[in-house]
Amino acid sequence: MSARARAARVRALLLSLVTFCVVAGTATGCGGGDEQPRVVVTTNILGDITREIVGDEADVSVLMKPSADPHSFGLSAVQAAELENADLVVYNGLGLEENVLRHVEAARASGVATFAAGEAADPLAFHVGEEGGPDDEAGEPDPHFWTDPDRVRKAAGLIADQVVEHVDGVREKAVRDNAAHYDGQLADLTTWMEKSFATIPEGRRALVTNHHVFGYLAERFGFRVIGAVIPSGTTLASPSSSDLRSLTQAMEKAKVRTVFADSSQTTRLAEVLRQEMGGDVDVVSLYSESLTQKSKGAGTYLEMMRANTSAIAESLAD
Numbered sequence: 001m002s003a004r005a006r007a008a009r010v011r012a013l014l015l016s017l018v019t020f021c022v023v024a025g026t027a028t029g030c031g032g033g034d035e036q037p038r039v040v041v042t043t044n045i046l047g048d049i050t051r052e053i054v055g056d057e058a059d060v061s062v063l064m065k066p067s068a069d070p071h072s073f074g075l076s077a078v079q080a081a082e083l084e085n086a087d088l089v090v091y092n093g094l095g096l097e098e099n100v101l102r103h104v105e106a107a108r109a110s111g112v113a114t115f116a117a118g119e120a121a122d123p124l125a126f127h128v129g130e131e132g133g134p135d136d137e138a139g140e141p142d143p144h145f146w147t148d149p150d151r152v153r154k155a156a157g158l159i160a161d162q163v164v165e166h167v168d169g170v171r172e173k174a175v176r177d178n179a180a181h182y183d184g185q186l187a188d189l190t191t192w193m194e195k196s197f198a199t200i201p202e203g204r205r206a207l208v209t210n211h212h213v214f215g216y217l218a219e220r221f222g223f224r225v226i227g228a229v230i231p232s233g234t235t236l237a238s239p240s241s242s243d244l245r246s247l248t249q250a251m252e253k254a255k256v257r258t259v260f261a262d263s264s265q266t267t268r269l270a271e272v273l274r275q276e277m278g279g280d281v282d283v284v285s286l287y288s289e290s291l292t293q294k295s296k297g298a299g300t301y302l303e304m305m306r307a308n309t310s311a312i313a314e315s316l317a318d
Contacts, residue, residue: 035059037167040086042097042104043070044291045146046117048301050090052182053160057170058087063100066293067263074099083107087167090159094118094143113166118143120158121151124215147288148216149193149305153186189305196309197221199317206254206316208247210261213288226254229261229272248276258282258315262289263298284315 037058041047047062054060061082064073070092075083083089084107091097091104093116108114123141145151160179164172197205205223207214212228227247251257257277263285286308287298298304 037087037169039088040082042091042100053179055178057174058167067290070096084110089114092118094141096143115162117155118145121145121155142215144213145216147214148220149186149190193309196313204316206256208259226250260284260286263287
């Protein structure tokens with residue numbers, strides 16, 4: 001073999017090795033012993049919150065892409081390996097990540113520390129609309145706790161505790177300082193939301209959504225939940241004609257003409273409801289279950305909540 005051929009073969013082998021390490025590094029440890037500790041987070045909302053707390057102390061890997069649906073997103077083989085090689089896994093729980101929970105359970109079984117933020121945030125039960133209507137999940141825990149920033153404050157503090165306890169190599173003071181700074185931002189958010197919602201008359205504080213997602217916001221800020229186009233806590237369900245009929249009747253009785261539809265979901269069902277009520281319905285898009293790409297309206301949890309609050313206040317105020 002000529003010297004040129006031998007050099008070409010060595011280059012090809014090196015390229016193959018680098019490619020293998022990039023694709024499978026989390027499972028094989030190709031990166032060597034000086035890698036940062038790793039926190040893996042399932043949803044992008046929790047991912048943003050966790051990054052604020054961890055800062056530069058560890059690598060935070062978020063499995064759910066921007067604008068994805070937490071109820072239906074799945075994992076690649078590489079992402080599943082990330083979970084089992086993490087120092088800490090942060091997930092929502094309460095049935096939210098329906099296609100991911102088995103991988104979280106596998107990671108826990110292999111000895112990885114896991115933290116279910118939703119289960120630790122004083123969860124509420126799913127609420128049947130006050131005007132009635134079917135809901136097979138009434139009484140079951142509602143995973144959408146992030147629509148109440150006070151519960152996010154509680155969860156963020158607990159995430160900081162988990163990072164300090166389970167992620168070797170992080171500086172506790174840095175994590176605590178990050179958590180304290182973010183706690184202040186969350187407190188400011190709550191105050192701002194209270195002032196924004198104060199512009200909505202009591203009689204107009206009524207919510208109809210694409211599916212049951214704003215129970216925590218309603219409980220915290222004094223809204224009535226009339227119902228949902230999909231009478232379920234998951235977007236994987238679908239309404240029957242009788243469901244839509246019951247909802248339109250409830251909306252007519254409550255004199256509600258606004259439906260808030262999740263931005264990560266199609267608004268088709270909300271549009272069907274508009275047709276059922278003779279077209280006199282406003283369909284307003286909210287960022288309720290997923291963050292967007294940066295600079296697309298809801299790149300962070302704080303941006304998402306401010307955008308949603310403004311949209312609700314503008315739609316319901318006189």
